[in-house]
Every structure is written in C-alpha cells, then in structure tokens.
Amino acid sequence: MNTEITIAVAQASVASKIDEIYEAAMARFPTYETVAHRAFCESMLQAFPDPQSTExxxxxxxxxxxxxYLTPEEIAAEDAEASNDGICSHGLDFWTCPKGCFG
Structure with a gap:
C-alpha cells in the first residue's frame, strides 16, 4: 500500500474519531456551549493521552x-479572565448558573 494513502486513511480515522467525540459532548450538554466544549476538551485528553505521538x-x-480545542492551561486562563467579568466556568453569570457557582 502506498505510504501517502496509508497516512491519509489514518488521518481520516483520527478526524472521524474526533468528530464523534465532539458530537457526543454536544449531545450530552446541548444547551450549555461552554460546558459542552469543556467536555469535548476533556474527552480529547482521554482519547489521545499522548499528544506527542504521531496520532x-x-x-x-x-x-x-x-x-x-483548548489545553487545560488555556481553559484555566479563560476561566480566570471570565471570572473577572462575572462569568463562571459554565459560561454563565450570577443570575443564570443553575450550579450555584456564585453562592
């Protein structure tokens, strides 16, 4: 088999797996964009624990x-900045967060 074809198939397989991870996160948290995105990012780390590998x-x-996708460090920085603006880690403000982040 041609090496270029093998690489293309492997990349398509990886992309398909990531698409499935994203779709699962969106299905799990359909009304909370920030929560869904965070779930996606966490799932990526579980599905691909070695970001240095080729795959x-x-x-x-x-x-x-x-x-x-954001790294855990990027998420922490985003959360810190949002917190200064009165937004919790769920992407909601004091009046709308059902988790009571500001309580």
Missing part, C-alpha cells in the same frame, strides 16, 4: 482547527 499530534491539530 496525538494529528488529533490535537485537527481538534484545534475544527472545534477550538
């Missing part, structure tokens, strides 16, 4: 480009 590097590159 992991391809996976995270695809996830960043297609779905805006």
């Amino acid at each position: 992991g590097a391809q996976a995270f590159q695809y996830a960043i480009g297609e779905y805006g």
Whole structure:
C-alpha cells in the first residue's frame, strides 16, 4: 500500500474519531456551549493521552482547527479572565448558573 494513502486513511480515522467525540459532548450538554466544549476538551485528553505521538499530534491539530480545542492551561486562563467579568466556568453569570457557582 502506498505510504501517502496509508497516512491519509489514518488521518481520516483520527478526524472521524474526533468528530464523534465532539458530537457526543454536544449531545450530552446541548444547551450549555461552554460546558459542552469543556467536555469535548476533556474527552480529547482521554482519547489521545499522548499528544506527542504521531496520532496525538494529528488529533490535537485537527481538534484545534475544527472545534477550538483548548489545553487545560488555556481553559484555566479563560476561566480566570471570565471570572473577572462575572462569568463562571459554565459560561454563565450570577443570575443564570443553575450550579450555584456564585453562592
């Protein structure tokens, strides 16, 4: 089999797996975009625990480009900035967060 074809098939398989992870997160949290995105990011780390591997590097590159994957450090920085603006880690304000983040 041609090496280029093998690589293309592997990349398509990785992309398909990531698409499924994203769809599962969106189905689980359909009304909370921030929560769904965080679930997607966590699922990526579980599905591809070695981001330095060939498959992991391809996976995270695809996830960043297609779905805006954020690392745990980027999520923490985003949460800190949002908190300064009165937004909790669920992407909601004091009046709308059902989890009581501000209580």
